[in-house]
Amino acid sequence: MSKNFYKDGLRFECQGSGKCCTSRGSYGFVYLTLKDRKRMARVLGLNTSVFTRKYCSKTDGHFHLKETSGDCRFLNLNRCEIYEGRPDQCRTWPFWPENMNSKTWNQEVKSYCPGIGKGKLFTKEEIEAQLRESEI
Numbered sequence: 465m466s467k468n469f470y471k472d473g474l475r476f477e478c479q480g481s482g483k484c485c486t487s488r489g490s491y492g493f494v495y496l497t498l499k500d501r502k503r504m505a506r507v508l509g510l511n512t513s514v515f516t517r518k519y520c521s522k523t524d525g526h527f528h529l530k531e532t533s534g535d536c537r538f539l540n541l542n543r544c545e546i547y548e549g550r551p552d553q554c555r556t557w558p559f560w561p562e563n564m565n566s567k568t569w570n571q572e573v574k575s576y577c578p579g580i581g582k583g584k585l586f587t588k589e590e591i592e593a594q595l596r597e598s599e600i
């Protein structure tokens with residue numbers, strides 16, 4: 465991660481493309497904290513243990529959504545069906561530690577996500593707050 469590259473902030477505004485909800489190799493898992501699982505379960509009207517059994521798997525000690533065919537199972541016509549309860553990983557896109565170097569940002573993230581460079585200017589401090597939120 466290179467802090468210098470975002471010292472003047474970065475612009476991002478979701479364009480509703482649904483692309484960050486589509487599996488792409490190493491970004492495939494949607495990791496879930498207990499807080500995420502409780503919030504998602506509430507939105508779906510389930511208790512947390514039922515939600516976890518039905519929708520989650522565990523890898524290396526971390527819960528994540530069970531893999532489906534590629535896209536997130538809650539993505540429907542480019543919309544998140546549980547948007548108000550979406551997990552922190554989804555709330556903090558694109559400010560993930562693995563994205564925060566100029567090469568990845570400019571070559572991969574920018575070409576992938578149409579919201580990069582648009583809308584609100586996130587300051588360095590706001591970006592770092594998102595990075596802390598994205599940690600599981």
Ligand code: SF4
Pocket residue numbers: 484485486494536537538539540543544545546547550551554
């Ligand atoms: S939970 Fe919602 S926002 Fe997160 S990847 Fe799935 S569809 Fe996208």
